[in-house]
Amino acid sequence: MSHIHPLNPETMPNEPEKATLEGKNKFLGLWFFLGGETVLFASLFGTYIALRNSTAGGPTSQEMFGLELVFIMTILLLTSSLTSVYAMYHMKNQDFKKMQLWLGVTGLLGLSFLGLEIYEFAHYITDYGFTFRSSAFGSAFYTLVGFHGGHVTFGIAWLITIMIRNAKRGLNLYNAPKYYTFSLYWHFIDVIWVFVFTVVYLMGKVA
Amino acid sequence: MSIAATQKRSFSAILWDYLTTVDHKKVAHLYLFGGGFFFLLGGLEALIIRIQLIKPMNDFISAGFYNEMFTMHGTTMIFLAAMPLILALMNAAMPLQIGARDVAFPFLNALGVWLFIFGGILLNMSWFLGGAPDAGWTSYVPLATDSATHGVDFYVLGLQIAGAGTLMSGINFLATIINMRAPGMTYMRMPLFTWTTFITSVLILFAFPALTIGLFLLMFDRMFGSAFFNAALGGNAIIWEHLFWIFGHPEVYILILPIFGIFSEIFATFSKKRLFGYTAMVFATMLIAFLGFMVWAHHMFTVGLGAMANSIFAVATMAIAVPTGIKIFNWLATMWGGSIKINSAMLWSLGFIPTFTIGGMTGVMLGSAVADYQYHDTYFVVAHFHYVIVGGTVFGIFAGLHYWWPKMFGRILNETLGKWTFWVFFFGFHFTFFVQHFLGLMGMPRRYWVFLNDQELDLGNFISTIGAFLMGVGVIMFLWNVIATAVKGEKAEADPWDGRTLEWSIPSPPPFYNFKQVPLVRGLDALWIEKTEGNKQMTPGEPLDDIHMPNGSILPFIMSLGFFIAGIGFIYQVDHKLWYIVLYGGMALALGTMVVRSLKDDLGFYVKKEELEREAK
Numbered sequence: 127m128s129h130i131h132p133l134n135p136e137t138m139p140n141e142p143e144k145a146t147l148e149g150k151n152k153f154l155g156l157w158f159f160l161g162g163e164t165v166l167f168a169s170l171f172g173t174y175i176a177l178r179n180s181t182a183g184g185p186t187s188q189e190m191f192g193l194e195l196v197f198i199m200t201i202l203l204l205t206s207s208l209t210s211v212y213a214m215y216h217m218k219n220q221d222f223k224k225m226q227l228w229l230g231v232t233g234l235l236g237l238s239f240l241g242l243e244i245y246e247f248a249h250y251i252t253d254y255g256f257t258f259r260s261s262a263f264g265s266a267f268y269t270l271v272g273f274h275g276g277h278v279t280f281g282i283a284w285l286i287t288i289m290i291r292n293a294k295r296g297l298n299l300y301n302a303p304k305y306y307t308f309s310l311y312w313h314f315i316d317v318i319w320v321f322v323f324t325v326v327y328l329m330g331k332v333a
Numbered sequence: 334m335s336i337a338a339t340q341k342r343s344f345s346a347i348l349w350d351y352l353t354t355v356d357h358k359k360v361a362h363l364y365l366f367g368g369g370f371f372f373l374l375g376g377l378e379a380l381i382i383r384i385q386l387i388k389p390m391n392d393f394i395s396a397g398f399y400n401e402m403f404t405m406h407g408t409t410m411i412f413l414a415a416m417p418l419i420l421a422l423m424n425a426a427m428p429l430q431i432g433a434r435d436v437a438f439p440f441l442n443a444l445g446v447w448l449f450i451f452g453g454i455l456l457n458m459s460w461f462l463g464g465a466p467d468a469g470w471t472s473y474v475p476l477a478t479d480s481a482t483h484g485v486d487f488y489v490l491g492l493q494i495a496g497a498g499t500l501m502s503g504i505n506f507l508a509t510i511i512n513m514r515a516p517g518m519t520y521m522r523m524p525l526f527t528w529t530t531f532i533t534s535v536l537i538l539f540a541f542p543a544l545t546i547g548l549f550l551l552m553f554d555r556m557f558g559s560a561f562f563n564a565a566l567g568g569n570a571i572i573w574e575h576l577f578w579i580f581g582h583p584e585v586y587i588l589i590l591p592i593f594g595i596f597s598e599i600f601a602t603f604s605k606k607r608l609f610g611y612t613a614m615v616f617a618t619m620l621i622a623f624l625g626f627m628v629w630a631h632h633m634f635t636v637g638l639g640a641m642a643n644s645i646f647a648v649a650t651m652a653i654a655v656p657t658g659i660k661i662f663n664w665l666a667t668m669w670g671g672s673i674k675i676n677s678a679m680l681w682s683l684g685f686i687p688t689f690t691i692g693g694m695t696g697v698m699l700g701s702a703v704a705d706y707q708y709h710d711t712y713f714v715v716a717h718f719h720y721v722i723v724g725g726t727v728f729g730i731f732a733g734l735h736y737w738w739p740k741m742f743g744r745i746l747n748e749t750l751g752k753w754t755f756w757v758f759f760f761g762f763h764f765t766f767f768v769q770h771f772l773g774l775m776g777m778p779r780r781y782w783v784f785l786n787d788q789e790l791d792l793g794n795f796i797s798t799i800g801a802f803l804m805g806v807g808v809i810m811f812l813w814n815v816i817a818t819a820v821k822g823e824k825a826e827a828d829p830w831d832g833r834t835l836e837w838s839i840p841s842p843p844p845f846y847n848f849k850q851v852p853l854v855r856g857l858d859a860l861w862i863e864k865t866e867g868n869k870q871m872t873p874g875e876p877l878d879d880i881h882m883p884n885g886s887i888l889p890f891i892m893s894l895g896f897f898i899a900g901i902g903f904i905y906q907v908d909h910k911l912w913y914i915v916l917y918g919g920m921a922l923a924l925g926t927m928v929v930r931s932l933k934d935d936l937g938f939y940v941k942k943e944e945l946e947r948e949a950k
């Protein structure tokens with residue numbers, strides 16, 4: 127049994143997330159996955175740009191969008207990216223408690239982002255009658271922004287699962303890659319949001 | 334009895350083994366059986382199409398049924414036959430070629446194959462549930478959004494599920510090739526099939542998501558009342574065509590590049606020569622893949638994108654012929670002066686060269702945007718893509734199966750029968766499709782149920798149908814060969830072809846851990862190098878030690894089943910809200926399995942050193 131890598135070595139390596147072959151694979155696999163996700167969102171953005179003026183007589187982006195709310199949402203999500211960086215920093219310092227703490231903050235920020243997004247959608251639907259079905263613009267808007275929101279939701283569920291699963295046993299070489307890939311995924315969601323903010327909201331308000 | 338040797342096991346034990354396997358070699362078997370089954374089904378559909386067209390104004394099947402037939406033929410052949418069969422060969426050979434014990438994500442590998450199988454079943458259930466999809470494999474809107482039956486819904490969900498599996502395979506192979514090569518196996522020492530698997534995986538990764546989105550939009554329009562393609566609400570049907578072809582053109586290279594890799598292995602092995610122009614081959618593959626993303630609009634020349642767009646896409650399209658030509662000449666030069674052995678694998682490869690070249694030539698003709706106004710949507714296009722897909726992909730799959738069958742199953746396919754199969758299929762193929770060039774030039778449109786009397790189309794269509802039956806005979810002969818080989822085929826040694834690459838350095842079939850000791854690679858054609866230096870085996874790249882292997886799992890199967898059930902729910906919730914129960918039930922099953930997967934540690938197991946030593950005695 128001697129050479130079986132212990133998952134809880136006496137001294138944790140510097141990069142616990144990439145210390146095992148499984149960890150390296152996960153890390154690389156997630157990067158490739160994000161490459162595919164990029165094309166996925168690029169297709170959605172392309173569709174949205176093609177349809178954003180196809181309002182079919184319904185409300186336009188200029189009429190509806192308010193930048194204040196979206197700005198707050200942006201801040202929330204950007205901050206959550208930062209807190210996940212803190213968490214990874216504590217992972218490298220093997221401070222499991224602090225890592226969980228910052229990840230918890232990340233999750234809460236993500237949840238508040240989602241809450242605001244739901245509020246925003248509800249606002250458009252009730253106040254403007256602007257729905258998924260009202261025009262091609264509506265379909266494209268809710269699909270693009272909704273896909274992003276769906277990714278946030280999935281990310282939060284993922285985060286909660288690994289946080290609960292590992293709460294009692296602390297960091298080891300088996301779960302470190304899981305935390306790390308989550309944080310990569312979370313950054314990606316954040317970057318996508320920056321594009322959503324620019325293409326959908328800024329260009330929608332100004333153009 | 335060694336752990337690798339097969340014991341007599343009960344049927345249910347074998348079944349359970351396959352349901353829970355994460356071993357790339359068994360996943361390859363699953364892809365092979367699944368893909369082979371759908372290949373037969375797609376072939377049957379092709380024969381029905383050809384019977385309908387054997388004579389003018391035939392009424393063998395109805396017009397509506399004809400539409401379902403050609404839609405399902407194309408969809409089945411591309412997504413459920415060609416792709417899985419290619420994935421079968423990749424899974425069977427690539428990890429062995431790089432000296433790995435499995436792929437990077439064995440669990441995802443199993444998930445991929447089950448998603449494919451369940452997606453394929455879902456798609457084909459449409460036959461029995463009110464009608465198959467009938468809007469073509471390209472499923473253009475508004476034809477597809479207006480199609481009255483649930484057929485197109487089955488298309489959307491079936492392909493979405495199968496496509497997700499393919500995407501996973503792509504990611505998996507990329508991580509495998511980057512992280513799990515044997516010591517000494519630098520990139521430029523990788524066998525060409527591994528290279529093409531790598532580049533094809535990149536194509537899968539960047540092409541499939543466009544289809545994913547296209548299918549989502551189509552699904553939303555058909556099931557949830559969105560308006561992406563609904564012109565009345567400002568929608569735009571051209572978006573579908575763009576998304577489909579941004580996926581679709583790279584897809585045709587996904588179908589051909591791995592095949593180029595197979596032929597490269599075969600030509601080198603059976604000419605007893607190093608592949609000519611290895612570096613050029615690698616870079617030509619990359620160039621083809623790169624250009625493959627720039628040409629999708631050549632499928633849309635007649636849409637009216639404008640002269641500028643058409644010209645750019647026309648030039649880019651024709652440019653692809655250059656790297657492709659480089660490859661053809663490299664294969665010829667590989668054989669030049671070699672000591673050539675012609676067996677079944679080699680026959681398929683030799684048959685491929687002229688056939689595919691013709692397909693490439695008609696491709697360049699089609700790539701001329703001006704001329705394409707004449708060819709588009711005629712049988713000329715049908716002839717073109719069958720020359721490249723059958724003459725390339727299908728020939729290559731047969732070649733690859735003959736070549737790797739010993740490694741996959743431990744037995745050699747019968748050579749006499751193999752050669753007969755080739756000749757029957759080869760002539761059948763050219764009978765079927767060569768005349769279609771002329772039918773197309775004479776103005777016969779594709780996807781029409783009947784053609785008229787006295788249009789001088791009779792003879793050509795008749796010949797074409799006869800040819801199709803010859804191909805059918807060829808396929809049956811191959812099937813016969815498979816069965817005969819399984820029953821009383823010649824047992825294969827480790828290296829039946831005097832091979833050059835690592836897969837031939839281990840037993841046929843390999844033990845489940847593939848390499849007892851991971852080999853040390855000292856150059857391109859690693860095994861050949863050892864042979865020329867008089868070594869019997871590869872030099873080990875590591876001391877004999879415990880081997881870490883992944884655990885089997887039933888979860889991939891259950892997860893795929895969950896998506897399959899959810900797919901049914903999606904399709905029928907339009908008819909009655911109660912189907913939401915099925916939808917959510919299926920989703921809960923799939924997501925629940927994911928959570929289980931996440932919560933339960935899966936640390937794998939070790940094959941003990943002592944056990945390996947005992948086995949060596």
Ligand code: HEM
Nearest residue numbers: 585589631632650654693696697699700709710718721722
């Ligand atoms: C030199 C390389 C090639 C060129 C220049 C080329 C060009 C073209 C063009 C311009 C079309 C559109 C014709 C039309 O619809 O009017 C076309 C159709 C097609 N090509 Fe190629 N092609 C090449 C190689 C291939 C390969 C290698 C494959 C597959 C292995 C392939 C598969 C197809 C398919 C499936 C279609 C028809 C799609 C459909 O409309 O259903 N082509 N090709």
Ligand SMILES: [Cu+2]
Nearest residue numbers: 582629631632
């Ligand atoms: Cu194309």
